[in-house]
Amino acid sequence: MKNYTNLILAGLVIVLAAALVGVLVFVKNQPPQERATQPLIEIAQMEPDSSQWGVNFPNQYDSFLKTKTNNVDTTYAGSSQFSWLERDPRQVILFAGYPFSKDYNDDRGHANALEDVRATKRLNLDDTNPKRTPGTCYSCKSSDNPGLWTELGMEAYDKMSFNEMTPNINNAIGCSNCHDSETMRLVVTNPALKEALERQGKDWETFTRQEMRTVVCANCHVEYYFKGDGKYLTFPWDKGTKVEEMIEYYEEYGFKDWEYPDAGTPMLKAQHPEYEFFTADSTHFKAGVSCSDCHMPYVRDGAAKYSSHDVHSPLLNPEAACGQCHTDTEYVVRRVNTIQEQVATTKIATEDALVDAINAIKAAVAAGNADPALLDEARKLHREAQFMWDYISAENSTGFHNPEYALKVLADATNLARQAQMLAAQSVNDFDLLEINTYYQTPAP
Numbered sequence: 001m002k003n004y005t006n007l008i009l010a011g012l013v014i015v016l017a018a019a020l021v022g023v024l025v026f027v028k029n030q031p032p033q034e035r036a037t038q039p040l041i042e043i044a045q046m047e048p049d050s051s052q053w054g055v056n057f058p059n060q061y062d063s064f065l066k067t068k069t070n071n072v073d074t075t076y077a078g079s080s081q082f083s084w085l086e087r088d089p090r091q092v093i094l095f096a097g098y099p100f101s102k103d104y105n106d107d108r109g110h111a112n113a114l115e116d117v118r119a120t121k122r123l124n125l126d127d128t129n130p131k132r133t134p135g136t137c138y139s140c141k142s143s144d145n146p147g148l149w150t151e152l153g154m155e156a157y158d159k160m161s162f163n164e165m166t167p168n169i170n171n172a173i174g175c176s177n178c179h180d181s182e183t184m185r186l187v188v189t190n191p192a193l194k195e196a197l198e199r200q201g202k203d204w205e206t207f208t209r210q211e212m213r214t215v216v217c218a219n220c221h222v223e224y225y226f227k228g229d230g231k232y233l234t235f236p237w238d239k240g241t242k243v244e245e246m247i248e249y250y251e252e253y254g255f256k257d258w259e260y261p262d263a264g265t266p267m268l269k270a271q272h273p274e275y276e277f278f279t280a281d282s283t284h285f286k287a288g289v290s291c292s293d294c295h296m297p298y299v300r301d302g303a304a305k306y307s308s309h310d311v312h313s314p315l316l317n318p319e320a321a322c323g324q325c326h327t328d329t330e331y332v333v334r335r336v337n338t339i340q341e342q343v344a345t346t347k348i349a350t351e352d353a354l355v356d357a358i359n360a361i362k363a364a365v366a367a368g369n370a371d372p373a374l375l376d377e378a379r380k381l382h383r384e385a386q387f388m389w390d391y392i393s394a395e396n397s398t399g400f401h402n403p404e405y406a407l408k409v410l411a412d413a414t415n416l417a418r419q420a421q422m423l424a425a426q427s428v429n430d431f432d433l434l435e436i437n438t439y440y441q442t443p444a445p
Helices: 002-028 050-056 058-068 090-094 110-119 145-152 154-159 162-168 191-199 209-219 243-253 274-278 291-295 329-367 372-394 403-426 433-439
Strands: 225-227 232-234 298-301 304-307
Touching: 050 058, 058 110, 058 304, 090 329, 090 372, 145 154, 154 232, 191 209, 191 232, 209 274, 209 291, 243 372, 274 291, 329 372, 329 403, 372 403
Parallel strands: none
Antiparallel strands: 225 232, 298 304
16 A cells, blocks of 8 residues: 555656646747837837937936936035035145146036036047047946947947047937836946956846846946046956055056146046945945935836936935835934034045145155155055045045945045155155144145
Protein backbone atom coordinates (compact mmCIF):
# COMPACT_ATOMS: atom_id res chain seq x y z
CA MET A 1 0.00 0.00 0.00
CA LYS A 2 2.89 2.32 0.85
CA ASN A 3 4.45 1.76 -2.59
CA TYR A 4 1.18 2.69 -4.31
CA THR A 5 0.99 5.90 -2.27
CA ASN A 6 4.51 6.89 -3.31
CA LEU A 7 3.72 6.18 -6.94
CA ILE A 8 0.55 8.28 -6.75
CA LEU A 9 2.42 11.19 -5.15
CA ALA A 10 5.19 10.97 -7.74
CA GLY A 11 2.61 10.97 -10.50
CA LEU A 12 0.89 14.04 -9.07
CA VAL A 13 4.23 15.89 -8.89
CA ILE A 14 4.96 15.05 -12.52
CA VAL A 15 1.50 16.17 -13.63
CA LEU A 16 1.75 19.44 -11.68
CA ALA A 17 5.23 20.12 -13.05
CA ALA A 18 4.04 19.52 -16.60
CA ALA A 19 1.05 21.79 -16.03
CA LEU A 20 3.31 24.56 -14.66
CA VAL A 21 5.62 24.28 -17.67
CA GLY A 22 2.61 24.44 -19.95
CA VAL A 23 1.30 27.58 -18.26
CA LEU A 24 4.71 29.29 -18.48
CA VAL A 25 5.06 28.45 -22.17
CA PHE A 26 1.53 29.72 -22.80
CA VAL A 27 2.17 33.00 -20.99
CA LYS A 28 5.54 33.54 -22.68
CA ASN A 29 4.01 33.14 -26.13
CA GLN A 30 1.15 35.56 -25.60
CA PRO A 31 1.34 38.78 -27.66
CA PRO A 32 2.28 41.93 -25.74
CA GLN A 33 -0.66 43.51 -24.00
CA GLU A 34 -1.84 46.80 -25.33
CA ARG A 35 -1.95 49.87 -23.11
CA ALA A 36 -4.94 50.06 -20.85
CA THR A 37 -5.56 53.54 -22.22
CA GLN A 38 -4.66 54.04 -25.84
CA PRO A 39 -2.72 57.24 -26.64
CA LEU A 40 -4.51 59.97 -28.55
CA ILE A 41 -1.47 60.43 -30.78
CA GLU A 42 1.73 58.48 -31.36
CA ILE A 43 4.86 60.22 -30.12
CA ALA A 44 8.05 59.76 -32.12
CA GLN A 45 11.09 58.47 -30.28
CA MET A 46 13.06 61.37 -28.74
CA GLU A 47 10.40 63.87 -29.83
CA PRO A 48 11.77 67.22 -28.59
CA ASP A 49 8.45 69.10 -28.57
CA SER A 50 6.99 68.44 -25.13
CA SER A 51 3.60 69.83 -26.14
CA GLN A 52 3.19 66.73 -28.33
CA TRP A 53 3.63 64.52 -25.28
CA GLY A 54 1.16 66.79 -23.48
CA VAL A 55 -1.65 65.62 -25.75
CA ASN A 56 -1.45 62.16 -24.17
CA PHE A 57 -0.39 63.33 -20.71
CA PRO A 58 -2.09 66.68 -20.09
CA ASN A 59 -1.79 66.66 -16.28
CA GLN A 60 1.95 66.04 -16.34
CA TYR A 61 2.50 68.58 -19.09
CA ASP A 62 0.37 71.28 -17.45
CA SER A 63 2.29 70.87 -14.20
CA PHE A 64 5.60 71.00 -16.10
CA LEU A 65 4.60 74.36 -17.62
CA LYS A 66 4.46 75.80 -14.11
CA THR A 67 8.27 75.61 -13.95
CA LYS A 68 8.27 78.52 -16.39
CA THR A 69 6.61 80.94 -13.98
CA ASN A 70 7.39 79.41 -10.59
CA ASN A 71 9.83 81.98 -9.20
CA VAL A 72 9.29 81.54 -5.47
CA ASP A 73 12.32 81.76 -3.19
CA THR A 74 13.04 79.73 -0.08
CA THR A 75 15.26 80.99 2.74
CA TYR A 76 18.51 79.91 1.12
CA ALA A 77 17.67 79.48 -2.56
CA GLY A 78 14.58 79.16 -4.75
CA SER A 79 13.95 79.89 -8.40
CA SER A 80 13.90 83.67 -8.77
CA GLN A 81 17.31 83.83 -10.46
CA PHE A 82 18.84 86.05 -7.79
CA SER A 83 22.58 86.76 -8.06
CA TRP A 84 24.85 84.77 -5.77
CA LEU A 85 27.53 87.39 -6.33
CA GLU A 86 25.28 90.07 -4.86
CA ARG A 87 23.97 87.89 -2.05
CA ASP A 88 27.45 86.65 -1.10
CA PRO A 89 30.22 89.02 -2.34
CA ARG A 90 32.91 86.59 -1.14
CA GLN A 91 32.14 84.53 -4.23
CA VAL A 92 33.39 87.35 -6.46
CA ILE A 93 36.79 86.82 -4.81
CA LEU A 94 36.58 83.03 -4.81
CA PHE A 95 35.87 82.85 -8.56
CA ALA A 96 38.26 85.65 -9.60
CA GLY A 97 39.67 85.02 -13.05
CA TYR A 98 36.77 82.74 -14.02
CA PRO A 99 33.47 83.64 -15.74
CA PHE A 100 31.51 82.81 -12.57
CA SER A 101 32.95 85.99 -11.03
CA LYS A 102 31.05 87.96 -13.70
CA ASP A 103 27.66 86.27 -13.55
CA TYR A 104 26.35 83.61 -11.18
CA ASN A 105 22.58 83.47 -10.88
CA ASP A 106 20.52 80.84 -9.11
CA ASP A 107 18.70 78.45 -11.44
CA ARG A 108 15.13 79.04 -12.53
CA GLY A 109 12.71 76.23 -13.38
CA HIS A 110 13.36 73.61 -16.07
CA ALA A 111 11.27 75.37 -18.70
CA ASN A 112 13.64 78.37 -18.52
CA ALA A 113 16.86 76.42 -19.03
CA LEU A 114 17.41 77.33 -22.66
CA GLU A 115 16.60 81.01 -22.22
CA ASP A 116 18.85 81.31 -19.18
CA VAL A 117 21.93 79.63 -20.65
CA ARG A 118 21.79 81.94 -23.68
CA ALA A 119 21.44 85.03 -21.48
CA THR A 120 24.32 84.38 -19.09
CA LYS A 121 27.30 86.73 -19.20
CA ARG A 122 29.61 83.74 -18.84
CA LEU A 123 29.38 82.94 -22.54
CA ASN A 124 32.31 83.60 -24.87
CA LEU A 125 30.75 83.68 -28.34
CA ASP A 126 33.92 84.65 -30.21
CA ASP A 127 34.58 81.53 -32.29
CA THR A 128 38.12 82.74 -33.04
CA ASN A 129 38.95 82.61 -29.32
CA PRO A 130 40.47 79.31 -28.04
CA LYS A 131 38.37 79.79 -24.89
CA ARG A 132 35.12 80.04 -26.85
CA THR A 133 32.06 78.51 -25.22
CA PRO A 134 31.61 74.95 -26.56
CA GLY A 135 28.36 73.38 -27.65
CA THR A 136 28.80 71.03 -24.69
CA CYS A 137 27.23 73.77 -22.54
CA TYR A 138 23.87 72.92 -24.11
CA SER A 139 24.07 69.32 -22.83
CA CYS A 140 21.68 69.81 -19.90
CA LYS A 141 19.50 72.53 -21.34
CA SER A 142 17.37 71.04 -24.12
CA SER A 143 15.04 68.19 -25.06
CA ASP A 144 16.60 68.33 -28.55
CA ASN A 145 19.72 66.68 -27.16
CA PRO A 146 18.73 62.98 -27.14
CA GLY A 147 17.96 63.16 -30.85
CA LEU A 148 21.09 65.16 -31.63
CA TRP A 149 23.31 62.76 -29.67
CA THR A 150 21.79 59.86 -31.60
CA GLU A 151 22.19 61.63 -34.94
CA LEU A 152 25.64 63.21 -34.47
CA GLY A 153 27.23 61.23 -31.68
CA MET A 154 28.36 63.05 -28.56
CA GLU A 155 31.93 63.54 -29.77
CA ALA A 156 30.81 65.52 -32.83
CA TYR A 157 28.20 67.37 -30.74
CA ASP A 158 30.78 68.51 -28.19
CA LYS A 159 33.31 69.65 -30.79
CA MET A 160 30.88 72.25 -32.09
CA SER A 161 30.93 75.75 -30.66
CA PHE A 162 27.98 77.21 -28.80
CA ASN A 163 27.22 79.37 -31.85
CA GLU A 164 27.37 76.41 -34.22
CA MET A 165 25.06 74.34 -32.04
CA THR A 166 22.49 77.10 -31.41
CA PRO A 167 20.46 76.63 -34.65
CA ASN A 168 19.91 72.97 -33.70
CA ILE A 169 18.55 73.77 -30.23
CA ASN A 170 14.96 74.98 -30.11
CA ASN A 171 13.37 73.44 -27.03
CA ALA A 172 14.12 73.72 -23.32
CA ILE A 173 14.35 70.70 -21.02
CA GLY A 174 11.37 68.43 -21.60
CA CYS A 175 9.86 64.98 -21.74
CA SER A 176 12.43 63.36 -24.04
CA ASN A 177 15.23 64.07 -21.57
CA CYS A 178 13.80 61.49 -19.17
CA HIS A 179 11.24 59.24 -20.89
CA ASP A 180 10.96 56.64 -23.62
CA SER A 181 8.08 57.83 -25.79
CA GLU A 182 6.61 54.37 -26.41
CA THR A 183 6.64 52.91 -22.91
CA MET A 184 7.08 56.13 -20.86
CA ARG A 185 9.67 54.36 -18.72
CA LEU A 186 12.47 56.46 -17.27
CA VAL A 187 15.67 56.22 -19.31
CA VAL A 188 19.27 57.39 -19.38
CA THR A 189 19.53 59.76 -22.33
CA ASN A 190 22.86 61.50 -21.63
CA PRO A 191 25.74 59.46 -23.13
CA ALA A 192 28.10 60.83 -20.47
CA LEU A 193 25.96 59.27 -17.73
CA LYS A 194 25.75 55.95 -19.55
CA GLU A 195 29.52 55.90 -20.02
CA ALA A 196 30.21 56.86 -16.40
CA LEU A 197 27.97 54.06 -15.12
CA GLU A 198 29.59 51.56 -17.49
CA ARG A 199 33.06 52.50 -16.22
CA GLN A 200 31.74 51.69 -12.75
CA GLY A 201 30.48 48.31 -13.98
CA LYS A 202 26.82 49.32 -13.78
CA ASP A 203 24.05 48.77 -16.33
CA TRP A 204 21.19 51.22 -15.89
CA GLU A 205 18.87 48.88 -17.81
CA THR A 206 18.89 46.58 -14.77
CA PHE A 207 17.85 49.29 -12.29
CA THR A 208 14.43 49.20 -10.67
CA ARG A 209 11.84 51.86 -11.41
CA GLN A 210 12.37 53.37 -7.95
CA GLU A 211 16.13 53.53 -8.55
CA MET A 212 15.52 55.21 -11.90
CA ARG A 213 13.44 57.89 -10.17
CA THR A 214 16.81 59.10 -8.86
CA VAL A 215 19.19 57.99 -11.62
CA VAL A 216 17.22 59.85 -14.31
CA CYS A 217 18.06 63.11 -12.53
CA ALA A 218 21.75 62.28 -13.01
CA ASN A 219 21.31 63.02 -16.72
CA CYS A 220 21.95 66.61 -15.60
CA HIS A 221 22.25 67.11 -11.83
CA VAL A 222 25.86 65.96 -11.50
CA GLU A 223 29.48 67.08 -11.39
CA TYR A 224 31.13 67.03 -14.82
CA TYR A 225 33.97 68.49 -16.85
CA PHE A 226 34.88 69.01 -20.49
CA LYS A 227 37.65 66.57 -21.40
CA GLY A 228 40.39 67.41 -23.88
CA ASP A 229 40.38 69.72 -26.84
CA GLY A 230 37.08 68.26 -28.04
CA LYS A 231 35.40 69.38 -24.77
CA TYR A 232 33.98 65.87 -24.37
CA LEU A 233 31.38 65.77 -21.59
CA THR A 234 32.73 63.50 -18.83
CA PHE A 235 31.68 62.61 -15.29
CA PRO A 236 34.69 62.17 -12.93
CA TRP A 237 33.34 59.02 -11.27
CA ASP A 238 36.01 56.45 -12.10
CA LYS A 239 37.32 56.42 -8.52
CA GLY A 240 33.91 56.98 -6.92
CA THR A 241 31.31 59.71 -6.55
CA LYS A 242 32.33 61.23 -3.21
CA VAL A 243 34.06 64.59 -3.30
CA GLU A 244 37.42 63.25 -2.14
CA GLU A 245 37.29 60.54 -4.81
CA MET A 246 36.55 63.08 -7.53
CA ILE A 247 39.46 65.24 -6.34
CA GLU A 248 41.71 62.18 -6.60
CA TYR A 249 40.45 61.62 -10.15
CA TYR A 250 41.15 65.23 -11.16
CA GLU A 251 44.62 65.10 -9.57
CA GLU A 252 45.53 61.98 -11.51
CA TYR A 253 44.21 63.42 -14.76
CA GLY A 254 45.88 66.80 -14.12
CA PHE A 255 42.74 68.77 -14.91
CA LYS A 256 42.04 72.39 -14.03
CA ASP A 257 39.18 74.74 -14.94
CA TRP A 258 41.27 77.89 -14.57
CA GLU A 259 44.30 79.34 -12.81
CA TYR A 260 43.65 81.72 -9.95
CA PRO A 261 45.15 85.16 -10.82
CA ASP A 262 48.20 86.32 -8.83
CA ALA A 263 48.16 83.06 -6.85
CA GLY A 264 48.84 80.50 -9.56
CA THR A 265 46.53 77.87 -8.08
CA PRO A 266 45.10 75.40 -10.65
CA MET A 267 41.42 75.62 -9.73
CA LEU A 268 38.40 73.32 -10.05
CA LYS A 269 34.79 74.53 -10.43
CA ALA A 270 32.08 72.24 -9.08
CA GLN A 271 28.85 72.15 -11.06
CA HIS A 272 25.63 70.90 -9.43
CA PRO A 273 26.38 67.49 -7.84
CA GLU A 274 22.95 66.73 -6.37
CA TYR A 275 23.08 63.08 -7.49
CA GLU A 276 26.52 62.36 -6.03
CA PHE A 277 25.79 64.24 -2.80
CA PHE A 278 22.40 62.58 -2.19
CA THR A 279 23.64 59.05 -2.96
CA ALA A 280 26.67 59.38 -0.65
CA ASP A 281 24.92 57.28 2.03
CA SER A 282 22.41 59.95 2.99
CA THR A 283 19.60 59.02 5.38
CA HIS A 284 16.85 59.38 2.78
CA PHE A 285 18.78 57.54 0.08
CA LYS A 286 19.49 54.59 2.38
CA ALA A 287 15.77 54.52 3.23
CA GLY A 288 14.93 54.03 -0.46
CA VAL A 289 13.61 57.55 -1.04
CA SER A 290 14.12 58.89 -4.57
CA CYS A 291 14.57 62.44 -5.86
CA SER A 292 11.15 62.26 -7.48
CA ASP A 293 9.42 61.27 -4.25
CA CYS A 294 10.19 64.71 -2.82
CA HIS A 295 10.54 66.99 -5.84
CA MET A 296 7.82 65.40 -8.02
CA PRO A 297 5.30 64.00 -5.50
CA TYR A 298 2.13 62.25 -6.58
CA VAL A 299 -0.93 64.50 -6.66
CA ARG A 300 -4.56 64.08 -7.73
CA ASP A 301 -6.79 65.72 -10.26
CA GLY A 302 -10.18 64.20 -9.54
CA ALA A 303 -9.75 60.44 -9.91
CA ALA A 304 -6.43 60.82 -11.74
CA LYS A 305 -3.24 60.31 -9.75
CA TYR A 306 -0.01 61.49 -11.33
CA SER A 307 3.49 62.69 -10.53
CA SER A 308 3.68 66.49 -10.52
CA HIS A 309 6.28 67.78 -12.97
CA ASP A 310 6.36 71.23 -11.37
CA VAL A 311 9.82 70.48 -10.01
CA HIS A 312 10.73 72.78 -7.11
CA SER A 313 11.74 72.82 -3.45
CA PRO A 314 9.64 70.53 -1.22
CA LEU A 315 9.52 73.39 1.26
CA LEU A 316 6.95 75.03 -1.02
CA ASN A 317 4.52 72.10 -0.74
CA PRO A 318 5.55 70.09 2.35
CA GLU A 319 2.19 68.36 2.78
CA ALA A 320 2.47 66.68 -0.62
CA ALA A 321 6.26 66.34 -0.73
CA CYS A 322 6.95 65.25 2.86
CA GLY A 323 3.53 64.14 4.08
CA GLN A 324 3.68 60.73 2.40
CA CYS A 325 6.24 59.66 5.02
CA HIS A 326 6.08 62.28 7.78
CA THR A 327 2.87 62.99 9.65
CA ASP A 328 4.12 66.19 11.30
CA THR A 329 5.17 68.32 8.34
CA GLU A 330 5.48 71.46 10.50
CA TYR A 331 8.25 69.72 12.45
CA VAL A 332 9.88 68.62 9.19
CA VAL A 333 10.01 72.19 7.89
CA ARG A 334 11.50 73.42 11.18
CA ARG A 335 14.08 70.62 11.04
CA VAL A 336 15.01 71.49 7.47
CA ASN A 337 15.43 75.14 8.41
CA THR A 338 17.70 74.20 11.33
CA ILE A 339 19.88 71.99 9.13
CA GLN A 340 20.16 74.56 6.38
CA GLU A 341 21.00 77.33 8.84
CA GLN A 342 23.83 75.21 10.26
CA VAL A 343 25.21 74.41 6.82
CA ALA A 344 24.86 77.98 5.52
CA THR A 345 26.68 79.40 8.57
CA THR A 346 29.45 76.82 8.28
CA LYS A 347 29.75 77.51 4.56
CA ILE A 348 30.40 81.22 5.18
CA ALA A 349 33.11 80.32 7.71
CA THR A 350 34.73 78.15 5.05
CA GLU A 351 34.58 81.02 2.56
CA ASP A 352 36.35 83.30 5.03
CA ALA A 353 39.10 80.70 5.44
CA LEU A 354 39.44 80.39 1.66
CA VAL A 355 39.71 84.14 1.15
CA ASP A 356 42.42 84.27 3.82
CA ALA A 357 44.28 81.44 2.07
CA ILE A 358 44.04 83.22 -1.28
CA ASN A 359 45.40 86.45 0.19
CA ALA A 360 48.25 84.58 1.86
CA ILE A 361 49.24 82.79 -1.35
CA LYS A 362 49.04 86.00 -3.38
CA ALA A 363 51.20 87.82 -0.84
CA ALA A 364 53.76 85.02 -0.87
CA VAL A 365 53.94 85.13 -4.67
CA ALA A 366 54.29 88.91 -4.64
CA ALA A 367 57.13 88.70 -2.10
CA GLY A 368 59.25 86.96 -4.70
CA ASN A 369 61.26 84.86 -2.24
CA ALA A 370 58.77 82.16 -1.29
CA ASP A 371 59.92 78.57 -0.88
CA PRO A 372 58.61 76.85 -4.06
CA ALA A 373 57.78 73.54 -2.39
CA LEU A 374 55.82 75.13 0.45
CA LEU A 375 54.04 77.47 -1.95
CA ASP A 376 53.04 74.60 -4.24
CA GLU A 377 51.72 72.66 -1.28
CA ALA A 378 49.69 75.71 -0.23
CA ARG A 379 48.25 75.91 -3.74
CA LYS A 380 47.34 72.22 -3.67
CA LEU A 381 45.49 72.65 -0.38
CA HIS A 382 43.75 75.77 -1.71
CA ARG A 383 42.60 73.85 -4.81
CA GLU A 384 41.22 70.95 -2.76
CA ALA A 385 39.60 73.16 -0.12
CA GLN A 386 37.80 75.37 -2.62
CA PHE A 387 36.48 72.44 -4.65
CA MET A 388 35.16 70.85 -1.45
CA TRP A 389 33.47 74.11 -0.48
CA ASP A 390 32.08 74.54 -4.00
CA TYR A 391 30.80 70.95 -3.98
CA ILE A 392 28.52 71.93 -1.10
CA SER A 393 27.82 75.47 -2.31
CA ALA A 394 26.86 74.49 -5.88
CA GLU A 395 24.69 71.58 -4.68
CA ASN A 396 21.13 72.88 -4.53
CA SER A 397 19.92 71.89 -1.08
CA THR A 398 22.08 73.94 1.33
CA GLY A 399 23.20 70.60 2.75
CA PHE A 400 19.79 69.04 3.41
CA HIS A 401 20.19 66.21 0.91
CA ASN A 402 22.98 64.84 3.14
CA PRO A 403 23.46 67.02 6.27
CA GLU A 404 26.16 65.05 8.08
CA TYR A 405 28.29 64.77 4.96
CA ALA A 406 27.82 68.47 4.15
CA LEU A 407 29.15 69.56 7.55
CA LYS A 408 32.04 67.10 7.35
CA VAL A 409 33.09 68.31 3.89
CA LEU A 410 32.90 71.96 4.95
CA ALA A 411 34.88 71.28 8.13
CA ASP A 412 37.56 69.49 6.10
CA ALA A 413 37.60 72.34 3.58
CA THR A 414 38.06 74.93 6.33
CA ASN A 415 40.92 72.92 7.81
CA LEU A 416 42.67 72.63 4.44
CA ALA A 417 42.20 76.34 3.73
CA ARG A 418 43.75 77.32 7.06
CA GLN A 419 46.66 74.94 6.39
CA ALA A 420 47.13 76.59 2.99
CA GLN A 421 47.17 80.02 4.67
CA MET A 422 49.84 78.92 7.15
CA LEU A 423 52.02 77.22 4.55
CA ALA A 424 51.91 80.29 2.32
CA ALA A 425 53.02 82.42 5.27
CA GLN A 426 55.78 79.99 6.19
CA SER A 427 57.04 79.93 2.61
CA VAL A 428 58.22 83.54 2.89
CA ASN A 429 61.36 83.39 5.01
CA ASP A 430 61.87 87.08 5.68
CA PHE A 431 58.28 87.90 6.65
CA ASP A 432 57.27 88.17 10.27
CA LEU A 433 54.62 85.47 10.77
CA LEU A 434 52.69 87.55 13.30
CA GLU A 435 52.50 90.49 10.88
CA ILE A 436 51.47 88.19 8.04
CA ASN A 437 48.67 86.52 10.00
CA THR A 438 47.38 89.95 11.08
CA TYR A 439 47.54 91.23 7.50
CA TYR A 440 45.62 88.23 6.13
CA GLN A 441 42.60 88.62 8.35
CA THR A 442 39.66 89.19 6.01
CA PRO A 443 37.00 91.76 6.96
CA ALA A 444 33.44 90.64 6.38
CA PRO A 445 32.05 91.96 3.05
